[in-house]
Amino acid sequence: MSATEQIIHPAATVHPIDNLLRADRFPHILCPGCGIGTVIHGYAHAIAASGLSEDRHVCVSGIGCSGRAAGYVNVDSYHSTHGRALPFALGIAVHKPELNVTVISGDGDLTAIGGNHLIHAARRNVNLNVICINNFNYGMTGGQVGPTTPVGAKGSTAPRGAVEQPFNLPYLAKATGAAFVARWTVLHVREFQDAVLRAMNKNGFSFIEVLAPCPTSFGRANNIGDGLHEVEIYRERCVIENGAQNLEELDIDLIDASKPITVGNFVDIDRKPFIE
Amino acid sequence: MNNEDTSNVMQVRFGGVGGQGIVLSGRLLGKAAALFDDKDAVCTQSYGPEARGGASRADVVISNDTVDYPFVIAADVLAVFFQEAYVMFRKGLRPGGLLLVDSDLVRPSDDDDIYRSVPATRTAEELGNRMAANVVMLGYLVGATDVVSRESVEKAIRTTVKEKIIDFNLKAFDLGLGMAQKDGAS
Amino acid sequence: MAVSVINKGTKPEPEPRVRTGGHFMLGDHACAEGALAAGLDFFGGYPITPSTEIAEHIAVRLPLIGGRFVQMEDELASIAAIIGASAAGARSFTATSGPGFSLMMENIGLAAMMELPVVIADVMRASPSTGLPTMVGQSDVLQARWGSHGDYGIIAYCPSSPQECFDLTIRAFNAADQYRVPVFILMDEVVGHMAERVIIPAAEDIPHTPRKGPRHKPGEEIFLSYAPDADMVPPIAHAGEGYKVHMTGLTHDERGYPALNAPTHNKLVNRLVDKIRLNAADIVMYEEIATEDADTIVISFGCTARSARHAVAEARREGLKCGFLRLITIWPFPEKRIRELIDQGNVKRFIVPEVNLGQIRREVERMTSLPVLRLNHAGGEMPAPKDILELIRS
Numbered sequence: 133m134s135a136t137e138q139i140i141h142p143a144a145t146v147h148p149i150d151n152l153l154r155a156d157r158f159p160h161i162l163c164p165g166c167g168i169g170t171v172i173h174g175y176a177h178a179i180a181a182s183g184l185s186e187d188r189h190v191c192v193s194g195i196g197c198s199g200r201a202a203g204y205v206n207v208d209s210y211h212s213t214h215g216r217a218l219p220f221a222l223g224i225a226v227h228k229p230e231l232n233v234t235v236i237s238g239d240g241d242l243t244a245i246g247g248n249h250l251i252h253a254a255r256r257n258v259n260l261n262v263i264c265i266n267n268f269n270y271g272m273t274g275g276q277v278g279p280t281t282p283v284g285a286k287g288s289t290a291p292r293g294a295v296e297q298p299f300n301l302p303y304l305a306k307a308t309g310a311a312f313v314a315r316w317t318v319l320h321v322r323e324f325q326d327a328v329l330r331a332m333n334k335n336g337f338s339f340i341e342v343l344a345p346c347p348t349s350f351g352r353a354n355n356i357g358d359g360l361h362e363v364e365i366y367r368e369r370c371v372i373e374n375g376a377q378n379l380e381e382l383d384i385d386l387i388d389a390s391k392p393i394t395v396g397n398f399v400d401i402d403r404k405p406f407i408e
Numbered sequence: 409m410n411n412e413d414t415s416n417v418m419q420v421r422f423g424g425v426g427g428q429g430i431v432l433s434g435r436l437l438g439k440a441a442a443l444f445d446d447k448d449a450v451c452t453q454s455y456g457p458e459a460r461g462g463a464s465r466a467d468v469v470i471s472n473d474t475v476d477y478p479f480v481i482a483a484d485v486l487a488v489f490f491q492e493a494y495v496m497f498r499k500g501l502r503p504g505g506l507l508l509v510d511s512d513l514v515r516p517s518d519d520d521d522i523y524r525s526v527p528a529t530r531t532a533e534e535l536g537n538r539m540a541a542n543v544v545m546l547g548y549l550v551g552a553t554d555v556v557s558r559e560s561v562e563k564a565i566r567t568t569v570k571e572k573i574i575d576f577n578l579k580a581f582d583l584g585l586g587m588a589q590k591d592g593a594s
Numbered sequence: 595m596a597v598s599v600i601n602k603g604t605k606p607e608p609e610p611r612v613r614t615g616g617h618f619m620l621g622d623h624a625c626a627e628g629a630l631a632a633g634l635d636f637f638g639g640y641p642i643t644p645s646t647e648i649a650e651h652i653a654v655r656l657p658l659i660g661g662r663f664v665q666m667e668d669e670l671a672s673i674a675a676i677i678g679a680s681a682a683g684a685r686s687f688t689a690t691s692g693p694g695f696s697l698m699m700e701n702i703g704l705a706a707m708m709e710l711p712v713v714i715a716d717v718m719r720a721s722p723s724t725g726l727p728t729m730v731g732q733s734d735v736l737q738a739r740w741g742s743h744g745d746y747g748i749i750a751y752c753p754s755s756p757q758e759c760f761d762l763t764i765r766a767f768n769a770a771d772q773y774r775v776p777v778f779i780l781m782d783e784v785v786g787h788m789a790e791r792v793i794i795p796a797a798e799d800i801p802h803t804p805r806k807g808p809r810h811k812p813g814e815e816i817f818l819s820y821a822p823d824a825d826m827v828p829p830i831a832h833a834g835e836g837y838k839v840h841m842t843g844l845t846h847d848e849r850g851y852p853a854l855n856a857p858t859h860n861k862l863v864n865r866l867v868d869k870i871r872l873n874a875a876d877i878v879m880y881e882e883i884a885t886e887d888a889d890t891i892v893i894s895f896g897c898t899a900r901s902a903r904h905a906v907a908e909a910r911r912e913g914l915k916c917g918f919l920r921l922i923t924i925w926p927f928p929e930k931r932i933r934e935l936i937d938q939g940n941v942k943r944f945i946v947p948e949v950n951l952g953q954i955r956r957e958v959e960r961m962t963s964l965p966v967l968r969l970n971h972a973g974g975e976m977p978a979p980k981d982i983l984e985l986i987r988s
Contacts, residue, residue, distance in 0.1 A: 218674075227636050439618035451618070475790075
């Protein structure tokens with residue numbers, strides 16, 4: 133039975149991922165139209181599909197809206213400091229290699245303040261599953277631009293439009309040694325879920341960028357009316373290209389409607405893991 | 409203890425250049441005193457920029473009482489293996505202190521007439537490895553001062569250096585010790 | 595330069611965890627041996643003078659006894675990694691010096707807030723900034739207490755000898771686990787780089803205080819990571835044990851869930867401070883010599899205490915009524931004992947020699963209107979006994 137069917141039937145009292153969410157923490161803090169809930173949903177389904185007891189899963193996050201993800205999944209979960217989710221998770225994964233450790237955090241947390249840890253965790257090929265929720269800005273603090281903001285996109289700290297070149301995250305992750313690299317959007321629910329499962333089954337560093345709407349901050353500043361509008365953009369412009377080799381060309385330009393957004397499972401290699 | 413009052417304290421400084429094993433000399437002497445001779449001892453050494461390129465040092469303060477202040481204030485013995493170390497540390501030797509210089513590597517200034525010239529490097533080379541010059545010098549120092557017993561140094565060597573070079577080091581030490589005994593006590 | 599990352603599982607080898615016996619050892623190495631003897635599981639660190647010998651020694655030894663050593667990319671990562679490992683149940687440790695200690699400050703607050711036990715050795719060098727990397731300082735003592743933003747309790751030990759580096763490191767691990775706090779070993783360059791006799795006891799004589807674990811099986815009831823016992827310290831469950839803990843640096847309730855309101859915050863932060871403050875009598879350690887009739891008491895710590903002890907003994911030989919108080923725990927500060935000494939009525943003045951510009955003198959001044967004489971050096975060298983003796987005679 134799919135999740136949608138469950139919602140349609142109010143009589144149903146048990147949902148397949150009920151035990152994987154901290155329902156006692158609802159209502160959550162996320163805005164209407166935010167993509168983070170879909171990511172949590174995908175992670176929970178991947179846990180259920182992993183065949184591994186939920187006691188063997190650990191979720192670590194940093195700071196920001198995406199950083200709150202750890203607070204809603206019903207596994208051992210740690211909401212660490214801004215930028216430091218990866219080294220925190222490394223400590224867990226190295227001390228208890230039997231645990232399946234997933235880091236869910238935002239683009240600002242993982243690639244700006246935590247960027248150094250990202251490249252070194254990838255270089256080491258630590259057994260971590262990183263889900264980087266990219267909403268192109270710092271949402272929680274009101275829409276400041278960051279290292280993923282497209283050139284020209286507006287933010288409260290770039291009122292005339294961002295001028296800096298953004299990161300191309302899959303390219304960065306591949307270049308620094310990640311064993312599994314993917315990019316999906318919250319429109320690609322099943323593909324994303326499948327990518328998380330692949331990451332969980334990989335002994336090595338996995339990096340999944342997942343594009344997610346932030347209607348409250350990024351959307352409002354950039355004429356993307358609501359969450360649905362941004363998902364429409366994904367639907368119109370996303371091109372699936374699994375195994376794409378030309379990652380250096382796959383920059384995202386959410387603002388320029390003529391440019392495709394390439395998604396897919398890009399890298400899946402065997403590389404000596406940090407702990408064998 | 410009181411390392412300003414020299415009656416109960418022996419302050420030893422080894423001076424040389426990186427790679428001459430002066431830290432090992434200091435550690436062996438300190439270990440012999442502190443673990444096997446029922447004394448107290450502290451060993452310190454120069455670090456970082458201070459220890460690179462130019463002269464470096466290893467200091468050992470030995471006392472029958474507790475060693476509080478860990479550094480050499482005025483050396484009772486200065487053993488040098490390197491000209492620059494001689495130049496740098498000579499003034500730190502107390503008046504009447506014992507100056508030991510490597511015969512082939514250090515040439516004391518003309519007005520410095522009270523010193524012992526110890527052929528440490530030459531002896532070590534004849535023994536088969538110049539790296540043991542530090543242990544020859546240590547032997548001479550112990551022979552000339554009796555600051556620790558031969559047996560204690562032997563134990564220190566046996567518990568510090570790699571097994572296959574224990575005998576070699578003991579031989580080097582005894583050669584130095586023998587030279588000092590021939591030269592007479594200080 | 596530290597030894598490279600060890601990333602292989604380890605097989606049993608005849609390497610002893612506890613190197614029982616007499617040694618002539620550097621303070622840094624003694625600290626490392628103390629950590630190993632205390633049951634160290636995980637070390638994450640970044641090399642920095644004058645603490646690097648700790649990391650190097652652990653890099654050699656720890657993998658051989660089943661632990662993991664990781665050289666991290668910086669100190670931000672080092673502290674985060676050891677907190678993470680602690681969350682998974684490891685006795686975890688890092689070693690650093692001033693600049694690295696500064697970088698660790700934010701996450702020291704996280705460890706305090708999450709109540710995850712970690713031990714951090716800070717081998718103090720002359721500061722601020724890069725200062726004198728290879729030369730002594732004692733100027734991180736207030737930073738150790740107050741360095742991370744906000745109010746929280748910590749414990750800091752201040753060894754004066756390599757033997758104490760060994761002994762206090764073991765104590766630090768036990769205290770961290772007992773109180774669920776970050777614990778510091780505030781060494782200084784002189785003590786870290788000095789070789790001296792260190793006696794390591796038999797493995798069975800190494801004291802071990804385990805963490806308090808949950809009192810029910812997973813799933814029987816909801817585990818509360820932050821429900822304190824009478825000692826104000828809550829039991830702890832670790833990642834992978836099945837209790838589905840949640841830990842956050844946000845203000846949280848007893849379940850560990852964010853509770854972003856003033857009453858919860860006030861209660862939590864007061865407990866974080868009080869669990870150390872109100873247990874101070876069990877934590878505080880000091881050494882005292884000849885204070886009974888003293889009119890002058892020298893208060894000192896770390897390497898400086900060696901000169902101070904010597905100067906006080908010399909002053910006594912000269913007939914001066916001088917006493918000595920050595921701070922072994924610098925935090926919590928032995929306020930009670932200092933007040934008792936003041937209340938004896940003999941004391942007319944204190945002397946606080948330290949290799950900083952008056953950080954501990956300020957603590958003493960806070961407690962008394964008696965004169966507190968200073969003997970400060972900004973760093974690079976420690977006071978000699980004669981310097982302190984002159985002040986005692988004055």
